[in-house]
Amino acid sequence: MSNVSSFSYRSVFHLCVLILFTELLLVRWVSTELSLLAYLQNSVLVICFLGLGMGLMSPRKHAQVSDVIPPLSILIVLLSLPMTSKVLASIAITLNRFHDFTVWGVDAQRYGLVGTHIILALAIVLLVARVIWSIMVTLGSVLGARLQSAPDALKGYSSDISGSLVGALLFGALGFFALPPFYWVCLLIALILIDPSTRNVRSLAFLSVALLALGVGYSSEKFSETYWTPYQKLGFSRAFANGEWIVETNNSGYQQIQDNSAAAMQLDPQLASFRGINQYDIPSRLYTGAQNIVILGAGTGNDVAGALRNTSGRITAVEVDRKILELGNKYHPEKPYESPRLNIVVDDARAAIQSFAPKSVDLLILGLLDSHTTPNLSAARLDNFVYTTQSFERMRTILKDDGVFVLIFNPQRPYIAARLQNGMASAFKLPIKTVDIPGSTAGWGGMMFITGDPQRIESSLRQNPDLAAFLEHNAITEPPDKSVRPTTDSWPYLYVEKRSIPALFWMLGGGILVLWIISSIELTGRVRGPNIFRRDDLHFLSLGAGFSLVQTFSIYKESVLFGATWIVTTIVVAGTLLMILVANWLVPRIAHISSRLVSLLLITVCIIGALLPPEIFLEMPMAYRITSAALVSGLPMLLSGIIFARSFATATNRGGVLGVNLFGALIGGLLQYSTFLTGIPFVMILGTLFYVVASLSLPKINAVGA
Numbered sequence: 001m002s003n004v005s006s007f008s009y010r011s012v013f014h015l016c017v018l019i020l021f022t023e024l025l026l027v028r029w030v031s032t033e034l035s036l037l038a039y040l041q042n043s044v045l046v047i048c049f050l051g052l053g054m055g056l057m058s059p060r061k062h063a064q065v066s067d068v069i070p071p072l073s074i075l076i077v078l079l080s081l082p083m084t085s086k087v088l089a090s091i092a093i094t095l096n097r098f099h100d101f102t103v104w105g106v107d108a109q110r111y112g113l114v115g116t117h118i119i120l121a122l123a124i125v126l127l128v129a130r131v132i133w134s135i136m137v138t139l140g141s142v143l144g145a146r147l148q149s150a151p152d153a154l155k156g157y158s159s160d161i162s163g164s165l166v167g168a169l170l171f172g173a174l175g176f177f178a179l180p181p182f183y184w185v186c187l188l189i190a191l192i193l194i195d196p197s198t199r200n201v202r203s204l205a206f207l208s209v210a211l212l213a214l215g216v217g218y219s220s221e222k223f224s225e226t227y228w229t230p231y232q233k234l235g236f237s238r239a240f241a242n243g244e245w246i247v248e249t250n251n252s253g254y255q256q257i258q259d260n261s262a263a264a265m266q267l268d269p270q271l272a273s274f275r276g277i278n279q280y281d282i283p284s285r286l287y288t289g290a291q292n293i294v295i296l297g298a299g300t301g302n303d304v305a306g307a308l309r310n311t312s313g314r315i316t317a318v319e320v321d322r323k324i325l326e327l328g329n330k331y332h333p334e335k336p337y338e339s340p341r342l343n344i345v346v347d348d349a350r351a352a353i354q355s356f357a358p359k360s361v362d363l364l365i366l367g368l369l370d371s372h373t374t375p376n377l378s379a380a381r382l383d384n385f386v387y388t389t390q391s392f393e394r395m396r397t398i399l400k401d402d403g404v405f406v407l408i409f410n411p412q413r414p415y416i417a418a419r420l421q422n423g424m425a426s427a428f429k430l431p432i433k434t435v436d437i438p439g440s441t442a443g444w445g446g447m448m449f450i451t452g453d454p455q456r457i458e459s460s461l462r463q464n465p466d467l468a469a470f471l472e473h474n475a476i477t478e479p480p481d482k483s484v485r486p487t488t489d490s491w492p493y494l495y496v497e498k499r500s501i502p503a504l505f506w507m508l509g510g511g512i513l514v515l516w517i518i519s520s521i522e523l524t525g526r527v528r529g530p531n532i533f534r535r536d537d538l539h540f541l542s543l544g545a546g547f548s549l550v551q552t553f554s555i556y557k558e559s560v561l562f563g564a565t566w567i568v569t570t571i572v573v574a575g576t577l578l579m580i581l582v583a584n585w586l587v588p589r590i591a592h593i594s595s596r597l598v599s600l601l602l603i604t605v606c607i608i609g610a611l612l613p614p615e616i617f618l619e620m621p622m623a624y625r626i627t628s629a630a631l632v633s634g635l636p637m638l639l640s641g642i643i644f645a646r647s648f649a650t651a652t653n654r655g656g657v658l659g660v661n662l663f664g665a666l667i668g669g670l671l672q673y674s675t676f677l678t679g680i681p682f683v684m685i686l687g688t689l690f691y692v693v694a695s696l697s698l699p700k701i702n703a704v705g706a
Contacts, residue, residue, distance in 0.1 A: 009159040012146050015065070017170070018162025019139050021049045022072075024171040024185050026132055031253070032233045032250050033079050034088050034128065042669050043508055044132065049666040050516060051133035055140020056659030057530075058523045059148075063141035064197035071134040071211040076185060079215035080210075088124060120320065129515055135520070136545045138518045140662075144655025153649045158584045164362065165577040178227040178234075178323050180217045185210070223248070229323045236327055245331050247300060247324070253534045255324075258302045260309075260331045260442055278442035280306030283365045283406040285467050287311075290362035290404075294318070296349040296386070297367035300328030303408075304336040314360065318345045318352045336632050350385045356398040364399055366407040368446060371458070384492040386687075387420060391489075392427030404452035404460075408437075411447055415484050417495050423486030424451055427641070433457075434476040443556075445678040453612035490679040505673045512670065530660040535697050536647075540657045544664020545671070550606060550640070550685030551576055552672050554633035558611075575630065577639045583641030587649070595643055599695035600637035603688055609636065610684035614687045640691065647699055664690075 015227060027044045055063075078084045090393075143160070150156030174184055178277050189207055192198050223235035231467065235248040247255040260280060265272040269697040276285060284293070284307045291313035295303045298317035307315050324345065336345065345352055369383045385391060399405055407424065411417040421432050432452045439445035450471075461468035487494050498503055520528045530537040554573050609632050617628055644661070651657045668687070675683055 007146075007149050007151060009150065009155060010456050012143070012156055012159040013163040013166075014148065014191075015139070015143055015146060016160045016192050017167040018065070018163075018188075018194075019052070019136075019143065019165040020167030021171050021188060021191060022135065022167075023052075023137065024168065025181075025188060026075075026135070028171075028175075028228075029181050029184070030128065030132065031077055032228075033085050034125070035549045037492045038649060039654040042672065046512060046666050046669045047129050047132050047515070047578075049662050049669065050137045050138030050512065051386045051519075052140040054133075054516075054519060054523060055137035055142075055664060056144040056655040056662065058528065058659075059141045059144040059655055060138075060523075063138060065142055065192065065195040065474045066200065066203045068135050068138040069192065069203045069206045071131050071138075073134070074208040075128070075131045077213040078131075078247055080213040082217060082220050082590050085217070088128065093182075102362075122507070126511055126515065129511065131517070132521055133515060137523070138657075140659065144659065145534075149657065150654070153651070153654055154584055154587065154645060156654070157645065158581060161577055161580045161584070166298040168573055168577065172230075175228065175230045178229045180218065180226055180228050182214055185203070185214050185350035186370075188366065210415065215462075217558060225327075227323045229321050229456050231321050232580065234321070234323055234327070239612070245300075245327075247327065255299050255302075256444060257300045257332050258443055260302075260305065261334050264333070268441065274440050276310075276464070277467060278306075278440065279408055279437045279446060282437075282448065282467065282471075283307070283404075283408075284310035284363065285464055286406065286452075286457055287363045287465075288460065289313075289531075292316075293363045293365070294356065294361050294398075295365045295367060296352065297369035298344075299324055299367060301332040301334070301336040303365055303367045304339075306333065307363075307365070308334075308336055310340065311363075313341070314343065315341055316338070316343045316345060316346060318349055320346070320348045322346050322350065336506040345622050348386075349383075350391055353391070353394050353398060358397050359400050361398050362400055362403050364395055364403065364405045366395075366405075366644065368408055368410060381495065384487070384494055385489065385505055387423060387494050388487045388489050388492050389426055392423055394477055394502040396428050399452065402453040402456050404450070404456055407449040407699055408446050409449070410444070413497070416494060417447055417479070418480035418482075418484040419486055419494060421480040422447060422482065422484060424449055426486055428452075433471070433525070434480075438474070442481065460561030464683035481555050488679075490681055491675075492680070493676060496676055499677055501673050501676045505676070509670055509673075512666075514634060530663050536651065536657060536699055537660050539647060539694055539697040540644075540660040541664035541667070542690045542697065543640060543647075544661035544666075545668040546664075546694060547640055547641060547644075548665040548668025549671060549690065550636045552668070553609070553680065553684040553687060554636075556683070558633065571631065575634055578706070579634050579637035580641040580645075583638050587642060587645045590642070594697055596641055596695065597645055598642050599698070602636060602643065603691055603695065605632075605635045605639065605692065606684060606688040607630075608686065610681055643698075650699055 007399050012013060025047060030044050078088060107693065131214060147156050213549065223237045225236040226486060227234045232249045245257040258280065260278060265275055280302045288310055290311050291315050292313045293307050295307060295315065296318045300306050300321040304317050325346065367388055395405060407420065411420065421434060424432050431454065433450040437445045437448050491499065517527055530541045530543065532538045551572065558572055590663045609683055612632065646655065648657060671686055672683060
């Protein structure tokens with residue numbers, strides 16, 4: 001009785017605030033500093049699931065929150081100090097020398113693998129994974145013990161979900177204000193110190209060392225300015241060669257603020273030699289009389305400045321990251337964002353093109369949108385849905401019959417260039433002119449794809465013989481490889497060579513398996529995991545896998561509708577947690593409705609969601625689109641939440657079944673990579689099948705009611 005009387009639901013709430021905040025911090029920070037993992041965004045999440053699940057399934061006696069401080073402090077030191085963080089980043093990136101998956105910052109010509117480098121890189125990544133696991137397994141052990149002693153299982157679970165929601169919102173708020181890890185860790189330490197077990201000399205000593213390392217790293221940051229926006233880490237500094245501002249994202253070169261003004265060219269003869277024939281001037285010179293110009297991926301303003309120099313029409317500049325716009329407005333010497341001819345739209349490019357009326361755009365410019373990160377918990381990168389066939393078809397729809405479309409990209413591999421050209425040709429049904437733009441003092445260069453009204457383009461070239469000569473000299477005449485299929489909304493993976501699971505992801509799965517075996521033996525003396533031959537384990541594992549897969553599908557679908565951004569992902573995750581809380585509230589009020597019926601409704605809703613194409617929602621007005629998307633995404637979460645809450649309320653080993661559920665989520669996270677082979681709809685099919693298994697394995701006491 002003493003345990004029950006001393007139990008506090010508030011302690012569960014505080015602990016789960018800490019757990020979710022820590023989890024998101026690790027996903028964001030580790031995935032950025034070990035830049036390879038920025039492209040495998042849910043890999044750190046999967047490791048967190050593994051540790052948390054094993055902690056819940058194998059609770060250690062006397063585990064306390066203070067036990068998390070030593071491994072957490074070690075990780076903070078490794079990520080904070082310039083020397084260690086640089087070593088981690090450089091070693092991790094050597095893992096990607098494969099041809100079948102493109103990562104920015106890797107020499108595209110070096111596909112060979114050196115055995116010792118791979119072994120060393122794998123060892124370093126596994127070491128970091130082990131530290132993350134240690135952090136989460138401790139938190140899982142403490143949470144399992146507290147949930148087991150809760151007098152009311154459902155109330156304890158609601159405290160868990162409420163704390164998780166607050167933790168997610170706290171971290172989301174830090175991202176919204178673009179605050180760096182220094183502030184994340186300070187808030188994390190404050191959350192840790194709420195727990196009485198952490199207020200001792202040993203804990204405070206470890207935290208002091210971590211804070212000292214964090215301060216050293218923060219003060220020695222190589223960039224003049226650093227921002228952690230909701231999408232990426234932005235580093236801003238001056239280039240030593242020419243004094244112009246360089247923007248890096250996730251520690252890789254991204255943009256340079258380019259001054260191609262008449263005044264700059266008068267001072268620099270080399271720059272002047274590229275007057276009118278650089279990547280920022282060419283698009284608008286192909287249609288100098290354009291009155292309605294749209295630039296997708298406006299960045300710090302180089303494309304906008306080029307359009308302002310060469311046209312007199314209205315310009316709409318679309319950029320997803322508000323902080324990049326602010327930097328361009330502050331530092332670009334030509335001040336393009338101060339032009340009265342400009343309309344700025346802060347939005348994802350794919351979402352933004354839905355707002356333009358058909359046949360309304362004269363000149364459409366798709367700038368260097370090439371993504372350096374995956375800012376959501378899916379395998380799709382920020383720009384993946386911008387380059388699909390359906391996206392190109394929408395761009396063709398908003399372009400006038402005599403309009404011109406120009407796409408600028410820096411394809412690191414030949415198959416990426418072929419995929420873009422084949423996708424444009426399929427959507428526009430017009431000839432595609434491909435030009436290699438060499439790097440120069442007027443821009444970093446890249447590849448330019450030009451299409452649109454042939455007469456308009458030909459007329460512009462006749463009026464600009466210097467431009468015609470440049471394009472002819474740099475034209476790529478070799479036809480693209482027709483065997484390279486364009487991406488679609490169902491298979492949006494621009495940077496994956498073909499429909500197969502890239503080698504890097506097989507290595508990731510193998511690393512997770514090794515970590516599970518080693519840590520399981522350490523914890524229990526044997527390899528231990530869920531026992532699928534036990535009805536309860538199979539039920540909770542299937543619920544976790546189905547939940548993870550269906551939520552992933554929701555993120556994919558919302559990314560098509562509203563953009564592949566962290567904001568969309570945060571809304572989906574927060575909405576999911578809210579649905580679980582609503583489900584917990586409903587459970588005692590719908591006790592007369594059998595879980596079999598709820599399962600049947602869940603499976604039906606999932607099938608309908610898988611069959612509904614995104615185009616149905618894209619044609620709706622925004623208010624209806626949001627409502628419909630929320631309904632389709634939220635209903636499965638609500639119904640599965642009801643089933644889980646009922647089953648959890650009858651469980652005798654609460655921590656254990658919650659751990660099994662997290663193992664299911666881990667399996668769902670790994671199965672997400674099957675979409676590289678099968679396409680995105682398969683995620684929903686898999687999720688539905690797992691829910692079928694969960695229905696067939698319902699605990700007998702729960703099959704007919706709560």
